[in-house]
Amino acid sequence: MSQKFTSLLAVVLLLAAGVAPVGAVTGDGAVASAGAATQTSCSFPVTETDATGTEVTVEQKPERVVTLAPSAAQTMWEIGGKSQVVGVSQYATYLEGADSRTNISGAGRSYVNVEKVVSTEADLVLAPNVIPNETVQKLREAGLTVFKFDYATSVEDIYSKTELMGRLTGNCEGANETVSWMKDRISTVRDAVKGEDPPRVLISQGGGWTAGNGTFVGNVVELAGGTNVAAEANISGYGKISEEVVVQQNPEWIVQLGAFGAYPKTEAYNGTAAVESGQVLTVSNENISQPAPRVVYAVTKMAKAFHPEAYAAANGTDEGAMQEATTTQTTTDGGSSGGVPGFGVPVALVALAGAALLARRP
Template sequence: MKQLLLSAMLVVATLFGGIAVGPVGVAGAQETCSFPVTETDATGTEVTIEEEPERIVTLSPSAAQTMWEIGGQEKVVGVTKFSTYLDGANAKANVSGAGMTTVVPEKVVAQNPDLVLAPNVIPDQTVQTLRDAGLTVYKFEESESIEDIYAKTELTGQLTGECDGAAETVSWMKDRVNTVEQAVSGEDSPKVLYVMSGGFTAGEGTFINKIIETAGGTNIAAEADISGYKQISNEVVVQQQPDWFIVSAGMEVPNAYSETPAAQQNQTISLDSNYASQPAPRIVHPITKLAKTFHPEAYEQANLTTTTTEMGDDTRETTTTTDSQDGATGETTTESGGQPGFGGVGAVVAGALAVVTLLARRE
């Protein structure tokens, strides 16, 4: 079996210019995590984790989502109530309190965790209360950019013993964001309004604004000098003439916005707020959805990969369309200067590629 795999890889290397022969995995993946690990957190405290944690409590949906994405969900024993959208999170202990109470320290302590992951919105006093109870708590800095989310994902992997999963997740994120950036580069930027209840919207300095800009849109709230989450008047909305409305699932656009291109052309996009509002890996999903909607042709073109292979008198050009939303590979067409289809050598190449692709697939 090993000889077959090596042969397949050598075939691909010979025909396509060479590949690195070694363990199959994510390019640039980090080495296996090592413990003890010490990192300084947002409170200025040097937090040392002596051994790989087996019981983890997450105090925010973003921390929980990150653990799910990097493959560490089995280690999580406690979550907050706003994390229940994650598959299997209902089976974890709920450490939230009633109403808007984010966290109940006694519930966290009761889970006997090896590590507690706290977002920047958790008060330092709560963090100290948990530390005084003998728990190891790491409080994250605020994420202000997509690059910050990359870094936080990798750091979470280091702290929890999930380095490989974190590296793979960041690679997946960067691939999709890079595709979006390539697609929207040079394209006209449509005007966009994020519609919230009560006339509120998301302006400069919000993740919604980052999502809109990355996807190739212009946030009219930011253009109107609105920062954070504030109200925007109906008059300003109509004056700005947005081309698109963005809403959370179930939200409706006010009738007061009827005199805008977005309303007249019925151009409204619904986003999952669990993804759009959290500084965590799944933020790439709303970015991709918006880019595909704003710039469909450019996005499709950015996903076209053409490989030309010359072998003597036989030249083949293969074009593959990959959807960066989920990594699915679309239709592949092959034109051959020799016999139709792959031919003998082409079939060997296809088989070799299939073997290597199968081995590289995430488990």
């Protein structure tokens, strides 16, 4: 076996193992050393203050974790904590293998069946901000360790939440890899849309509801190189937008959030530049309605739609070849199917670059 081939094989094996070789480029463009993995290992006990103002201590790495809403479940899947999860909500069943976990949901979108959660004998319960404080308190009174996360208003908040969940569950390295990958993809989008004219975008959640100021969905629109017309109309949070405002703002794009996010087929909406020009985009609900890592796919899908030429130029790759290379790791909108967290197209490109350099060596 030649020295070239041996070196090439070493790069492939390192990447297959999910470990970056010496000198590999990380998500923020820095060079990672061989000892980087040891710096990202978790230590227990760990104490963090949650959204209820409670100091929560996790004594040791939890073997049994319950997620009370889809965003927490998705994050656990992405950071490598899938095997620890023993309970999920009904809206997390899109995740591979989630249907084999205990369904802890009751009736209603955010209702949690306390008895079902207690029956899982969880070491740690992860409660996203949609879970009422009274539910958190009931679970604590039943003897469970519960951590409630803060409200996310931006993708930056999702980075922080992902890293925090990694610390709480003993998946620090996976969380750091995931955040690094997210930042890498967002950086690509930022470079692509920089200097481009931002189109006017209306987010449709269905029934005339939209996302305004102070929402991570609105932040996604901005990251993708668009202007959120709801924010310009001084709508804060998630609320209804009147048809008069829709006519006044005249969006050039309408982005529908999932199957239930269809815009109202009224005269006001049908008369917008977006509908008249056929610029209506639907983004998968799990990639945009949940403050979790896969939101990156919503950002990239929007950026490709809003600024196709600039996005293609910034990526500088054969989109068809890239899609074929990552088919087994993607779902709707490019969502991960639960492979090694943080290892997608960026790492594949590093592998190709590294292999090319090694192959040139004598």
